[in-house]
Amino acid sequence: MGSCIIALDQGTTSTRALVFDTHLAVLAIAQREFPQHYPASGWVEHDPEDIWQSALATLREALKVADIPAADVAAIGITNQRETTLVWDRATGRPIHNAIIWQDRRTADLCTRLREAGVEAKATEKTGLLLDPYFSATKCAWILDHVPGARASAAAGQLAFGTVDSFLLWRLSGGAVHATDATNASRTLLYNIHAGEWDEELCRIFDVPMTMLPQVRDNAAEFGHATADVLGQPVPIRSMIGDQQAAMVGQACFVPGMMKSTYGTGCFALLNTGRKAVQSQNRLLATVAYQLAGQRTYALEGSIFVAGAAVQWLRDGLGILHAAAEADSLAAAADPAQDVYLVPAFVGLGAPYWDADARGTLFGLTRATSKRELARAALESVGYQTRDLIEAMRRDWPEAGATVLRVDGGMSASDWAMQFLADILDMPVERPRLMETTALGAAYLAGLAAGLLPRPDEMTQTWALDRRFEPNLLPERREAKWQGWRDAVARTLQRG
Numbered sequence: 001m002g003s004c005i006i007a008l009d010q011g012t013t014s015t016r017a018l019v020f021d022t023h024l025a026v027l028a029i030a031q032r033e034f035p036q037h038y039p040a041s042g043w044v045e046h047d048p049e050d051i052w053q054s055a056l057a058t059l060r061e062a063l064k065v066a067d068i069p070a071a072d073v074a075a076i077g078i079t080n081q082r083e084t085t086l087v088w089d090r091a092t093g094r095p096i097h098n099a100i101i102w103q104d105r106r107t108a109d110l111c112t113r114l115r116e117a118g119v120e121a122k123a124t125e126k127t128g129l130l131l132d133p134y135f136s137a138t139k140c141a142w143i144l145d146h147v148p149g150a151r152a153s154a155a156a157g158q159l160a161f162g163t164v165d166s167f168l169l170w171r172l173s174g175g176a177v178h179a180t181d182a183t184n185a186s187r188t189l190l191y192n193i194h195a196g197e198w199d200e201e202l203c204r205i206f207d208v209p210m211t212m213l214p215q216v217r218d219n220a221a222e223f224g225h226a227t228a229d230v231l232g233q234p235v236p237i238r239s240m241i242g243d244q245q246a247a248m249v250g251q252a253c254f255v256p257g258m259m260k261s262t263y264g265t266g267c268f269a270l271l272n273t274g275r276k277a278v279q280s281q282n283r284l285l286a287t288v289a290y291q292l293a294g295q296r297t298y299a300l301e302g303s304i305f306v307a308g309a310a311v312q313w314l315r316d317g318l319g320i321l322h323a324a325a326e327a328d329s330l331a332a333a334a335d336p337a338q339d340v341y342l343v344p345a346f347v348g349l350g351a352p353y354w355d356a357d358a359r360g361t362l363f364g365l366t367r368a369t370s371k372r373e374l375a376r377a378a379l380e381s382v383g384y385q386t387r388d389l390i391e392a393m394r395r396d397w398p399e400a401g402a403t404v405l406r407v408d409g410g411m412s413a414s415d416w417a418m419q420f421l422a423d424i425l426d427m428p429v430e431r432p433r434l435m436e437t438t439a440l441g442a443a444y445l446a447g448l449a450a451g452l453l454p455r456p457d458e459m460t461q462t463w464a465l466d467r468r469f470e471p472n473l474l475p476e477r478r479e480a481k482w483q484g485w486r487d488a489v490a491r492t493l494q495r496g
């Protein structure tokens with residue numbers, strides 16, 4: 001049997017492949033960024049061929065850098081940006097439309113109509129989600145309704161639906177396997193998280209034919225093989241898991257009450273609630289954290305659409321940074337007397353507000369405002385949004401984040417943002433040594449399925465601290481800043 005594992009991490013802005021040894025040490029990493037497409041306000045798409053080509057290229061490159069033959073790869077684990085929706089032709093494997101990204105708001109009106117028709121309570125009860133364009137169901141319906149002939153092809157059983165994991169699996173396996181896992185299924189609005197199955201009634205309501213849906217499997221399971229043309233010989237695929245849930249596994253949050261927050265394009269805080277799906281009273285989500293041996297563990301999730309993307313906007317939109325890492329030094333040099341707030345509702349606001357129509361706002365600008373205060377406002381917006389989430393979470397689960405918050409994702413590299421996070425939360429923040437927790441989670445599960453790695457309780461010992469950020473802000477200052485944020489959000493919201 002092979003002695004290493006490859007994790008394929010297909011994220012919103014880039015695809016990464018990491019080769020791990022059986023002690024979960026990283027042997028090699030390959031990464032490709034790919035273009036984002038914004039065809040209209042609030043719309044975000046990816047070209048599925050970019051996703052596929054970046055997956056192929058990074059898998060091959062990582063193996064080459066590690067200098068390991070494909071025969072030594074025991075398993076591949078796939079983890080992915082969730083909710084992003086693809087529909088492809090089963091005969092050709094070609095998508096009939098670009099991938100509609102999780103951030104995309106084009107189905108906001110449809111969601112409003114369904115909400116007015118009284119569908120939300122039923123959908124929430126069954127799926128743990130809310131009626132928001134974020135999730136896959138309305139995106140899939142949109143594709144079927146807007147691509148000529150798609151409804152007829154779907155009715156004839158010619159089309160397949162999938163999130164990015166399913167699409168990659170289909171391509172890697174040469175069209176042999178159409179499957180997903182319980183975590184990705186739990187983000188579609190079509191999957192009953194309590195029964196663990198696709199829901200006929202919801203499929204009817206959202207007008208998505210059940211014949212299009214992939215089979216749902218455990219997170220550590222048999223998912224077939226990547227064909228020989230991918231890496232030179234067939235390689236088993238032994239795990240699939242949504243990226244936020246993978247980060248939870250990679251952060252070893254296996255005990256109820258443990259919590260992590262990932263700062264990539266968006267920010268996603270997940271609290272392990274054990275065998276119980278907690279129905280939020282505060283507009284958070286109940287979701288599947290992981291499913292092993294048929295047994296589901298649940299999480300309470302707060303999802304924010306813009307975190308690192310605010311820094312990306314400073315870099316690519318405003319051109320005031322050359323690299324994301326420059327935001328720290330600018331923020332550190334900002335004028336403490338200027339209270340500038342950025343509410344980065346570029347694609348609406350997620351939890352706990354769920355306002356699809358809100359758009360970004362800046363408050364407190366004066367003639368003295370410079371790029372330094374804008375950079376600080378962007379980094380601070382992530383801390384404020386996390387506090388919004390944790391306050392909502394504590395109303396559902398009082399001990400949430402009682403001790404420490406584990407962080408990861410590209411933006412957690414920002415010391416300034418992580419210190420502000422600790423300050424505004426008034427709570428210690430811990431960053432692990434290996435920040436690639438998403439890939440680590442997928443690799444661990446693939447290794448578990450391949451019989452190379454121990455059960456979760458033993459895996460917790462592999463977590464190692466890089467840096468702990470202690471809160472260090474006067475209470476009056478913290479509350480004054482927080483009130484400023486609350487006020488800025490109130491003035492940004494479009495929904496009452």
Ligand SMILES: Nc1ncnc2c1ncn2[C@@H]1O[C@H](COP(=O)(O)OP(=O)(O)O)[C@@H](O)[C@H]1O
Nearest residue numbers: 011012013264265308309312324325410411414
């Ligand atoms: N040093 C940094 N400071 C602030 N933000 C950063 C830094 N490095 C990366 N980022 C942000 O992190 C995001 C990329 O993180 P990543 O985890 O790769 O995201 P994704 O999985 O969504 O593609 C980008 O939005 C980028 O702006």
Ligand SMILES: O=P(O)(O)OC[C@H](O)CO
Nearest residue numbers: 011012081082264265266
């Ligand atoms: O690709 P990321 O890391 O920004 O994660 C995206 C989330 O899975 C969306 O729900």
